[in-house]
Amino acid sequence: MDWERFPHRRYNPLTDEWVLVSPQRTRRPWAGQVERPPAVSRLAYDPDCYLCPGNLRAGGLRNPHYEGTFVFTNDFPALEPDTPLRAVEDQPLLRACGERGTCRVLCFSPRHDLTLAEMPAPAIRKVVDAWVEQVLELGQEYRWVQVFENKGEMMGASNPHPHGQIWASAGLPTLPAKEDAAQRAYLEAHGRPLLLDYAELELQRQERLVAWNDDWLVVVPFWAVWPFETILLPRRHVRHLGELGPAERDSLADILKRLLVRYDNLFEAPFPYSMGWHGAPLDDAHPHWQLHAHFYPPLLRSALVRKFMVGYEMLAEPQRDLTPEEAAVRLRELPAQHYRERKSVKGDQNGPTAESD
Ligand code: H2U
Numbered sequence: 001m002d003w004e005r006f007p008h009r010r011y012n013p014l015t016d017e018w019v020l021v022s023p024q025r026t027r028r029p030w031a032g033q034v035e036r037p038p039a040v041s042r043l044a045y046d047p048d049c050y051l052c053p054g055n056l057r058a059g060g061l062r063n064p065h066y067e068g069t070f071v072f073t074n075d076f077p078a079l080e081p082d083t084p085l086r087a088v089e090d091q092p093l094l095r096a097c098g099e100r101g102t103c104r105v106l107c108f109s110p111r112h113d114l115t116l117a118e119m120p121a122p123a124i125r126k127v128v129d130a131w132v133e134q135v136l137e138l139g140q141e142y143r144w145v146q147v148f149e150n151k152g153e154m155m156g157a158s159n160p161h162p163h164g165q166i167w168a169s170a171g172l173p174t175l176p177a178k179e180d181a182a183q184r185a186y187l188e189a190h191g192r193p194l195l196l197d198y199a200e201l202e203l204q205r206q207e208r209l210v211a212w213n214d215d216w217l218v219v220v221p222f223w224a225v226w227p228f229e230t231i232l233l234p235r236r237h238v239r240h241l242g243e244l245g246p247a248e249r250d251s252l253a254d255i256l257k258r259l260l261v262r263y264d265n266l267f268e269a270p271f272p273y274s275m276g277w278h279g280a281p282l283d284d285a286h287p288h289w290q291l292h293a294h295f296y297p298p299l300l301r302s303a304l305v306r307k308f309m310v311g312y313e314m315l316a317e318p319q320r321d322l323t324p325e326e327a328a329v330r331l332r333e334l335p336a337q338h339y340r341e342r343k344s345v346k347g348d349q350n351g352p353t354a355e356s357d
């Protein structure tokens with residue numbers, strides 16, 4: 001079958017879901033919503049930012065004068081450690097259960113104006129170390145530790161200061177539970193972890209590769225839903241972030257930089273996304289699990305035109321026009337140097353990323 005020309009459905013073996021791909025539609029005209037260009041902060045320190053060193057947060061606590069990364073308990077947590085775990089299940093149609101957990105915020109850098117993409121690799125390595133520490137620490141008490149970053153106004157991030165979040169919970173949330181079941185079934189059927197087989201296949205085929213180094217690869221997954229969605233995979237069997245050795249943490253910083261620079265270069269604008277880590281729960285061995293990170297960017301055609309998950313997607317199933325193979329080629333062929341670095345060399349600070357108001 002000629003994937004490039006005909007509508008078809010692709011299977012996501014990690015979640016047991018399908019996506020409709022309609023490559024024949026990529027040339028349809030667009031007259032829909034155009035977003036405002038994202039504002040780029042040029043301030044290294046913002047006295048009004050609740051994440052900058054030394055500043056006061058909502059709730060009255062003051063940040064220390066931190067120099068690398070900084071972690072604090074979210075002042076408005078979605079989960080709390082002392083919630084009773086009672087379940088209400090006497091009516092099968094009205095089920096609920098208490099959930100216990102905690103939420104933390106992780107500042108990636110004291111610099112208000114940087115993003116992960118623009119941080120030097122050794123500074124990104126410090127963020128990797130913070131992720132590892134948080135997973136190992138919170139994994140002692142909680143079954144699931146969700147490390148994630150919402151980047152950009154378009155994704156609802158409340159503040160341009162580079163930061164991510166960590167939510168830990170006693171129970172396994174819906175999406176990790178699906179991935180857990182699929183990976184368990186695959187190991188039972190094939191004797192190897194699903195995503196280890198998948199990484200090998202993608203390294204052989206090379207059609208969907210975006211970036212790679214000795215320990216990691218990034219691909220637009222065969223079953224991607226978002227136009228420029230990617231998955232970051234280790235090349236050996238690694239169950240969770242806590243299993244990464246020092247060299248692998250360095251090479252992780254390297255691959256993150258390669259990916260995020262390409263993302264920013266795609267539309268020469270700060271690239272919004274939600275990303276997060278999925279790894280084995282820390283309560284047991286879980287040999288079926290393979291560590292991976294998902295990147296879900298909302299942009300479609302430019303820094304101003306986003307994809308909406310509406311209509312058919314809310315009611316039937318996700319759909320995309322651009323094929324994952326086309327998206328991978330576009331990302332792979334972008335320059336490895338960040339566009340802002342290139343432009344500052346030329347002395348040009350204007351363009352689509354300039355402050356919008
Ligand atoms: P975003 O990653 O979506 O920008 O969210 C940042 C978090 O920071 C958000 O969960 C928390 C919010 O509850 N926050 C604090 O903990 N203290 C503050 O002073 C403001 C925001």
Ligand code: ZN
Pocket residue numbers: 045046049050051052053111112161
């Ligand atoms: Zn700040």
